């Protein structure tokens with residue numbers, strides 16, 4: 001069996017001088033982990049991310065997918081998105097995850113992108129990616145250019161007056177619905193964080209996106225055993241059919257009993273500042289007949305707190321229709 005020791009990177013003078021506690025690994029830090037590089041190198045070319053040192057983690061023994069004795073599935077941090085999406089156990093037991101990954105990016109990108117890198121990919125907000133503009137997420141305290149600017153693709157749930165950026169990932173929406181657990185190895189030892197507690201709403205600190213602390217390395221993700229008799233689906237709506245991020249998406253996992261919904265897990269993409277789990281929609285579904293009326297009530301509940309910006313009010317109706325359609329397909333009510 002492979003093991004590895006956590007190595008603390010040397011103190012970084014620039015980070016210390018700037019008063020930052022972040023010396024390794026996390027957003028804005030000067031020493032960063034490099035996985036597939038499809039987010040990090042991209043942002044380095046744009047001068048948005050400017051680490052002084054990269055720690056290549058690709059040769060760590062973290063690239064295995066393993067069925068655990070208790071029925072869980074363990075997915076290593078550096079497992080490539082392609083390998084995860086096509087893994088026999090994932091296609092059989094967690095089709096929503098396979099579909100979500102395959103709906104994202106391109107084959108070439110998925111061949112490079114990793115599980116942990118995807119969990120930590122950053123927003124596509126155009127102002128975040130262009131250093132000519134103020135952006136609280138990139139430069140805390142400078143302001144948010146999107147609130148009065150181009151915000152058609154940005155979030156309507158979980159926003160704050162400081163940031164309205166969308167979490168762009170497809171995989172993360174499925175991981176939310178599947179109630180994944182993130183396993184972390186850091187200077188303080190090992191810990192596990194349920195994905196529902198992993199992402200942070202922007203609030204006043206949009207630069208802080210997850211609970212990861214300086215030096216934390218994601219080692220793997222576990223999925224609970226698949227819910228008995230459940231069916232799942234990922235539906236993504238976007239401006240073009242490939243190579244495009246979601247305007248809205250829905251990850252649905254439903255168990256039917258006597259044509260009533262016995263269990264439901266609902267994730268929404270393209271609408272939240274974090275990958276969104278809708279407990280409201282789930283509550284509206286459970287115990288109800290699998291019908292159009294039930295699905296519409298669930299969709300209304302999911303979007304009840306939506307706060308649209310100047311250009312993205314359309315997302316409310318689009319997200320509702322996306323969720324209703326996904327529920328119809330998964331329950332065979334089309």
Ligand SMILES: Cc1cc2nc3c(=O)[nH]c(=O)nc-3n(C[C@H](O)[C@H](O)[C@H](O)COP(=O)(O)OP(=O)(O)OC[C@H]3O[C@@H](n4cnc5c(N)ncnc54)[C@H](O)[C@@H]3O)c2cc1C
Pocket residue numbers: 025026027032033034035036037038039040041042057077078103104105106109112113114115116117118119120121168169170171216217218219243244245246
């Ligand atoms: C043109 C383009 C189109 C795309 N379209 C889509 C799309 O439609 N849907 C979608 O979901 N995604 C899309 N993506 C995003 C893509 O999925 C991500 O870039 C990719 O998943 C990131 O994974 P990576 O391994 O390359 O991460 P990296 O770039 O290597 O790392 C990303 C971040 O994670 C950190 N990190 C990596 N591994 C660890 C670890 N083990 N522990 C702690 N920190 C770690 C890095 O330091 C960095 O901050 C697109 C990307 C591009 C460039």
Ligand code: SF4
Pocket residue numbers: 123125126127128134135136137138143144145146147154162163164165206
């Ligand atoms: S929405 Fe967030 S990422 Fe975009 S400009 Fe505003 S603060 Fe920056």
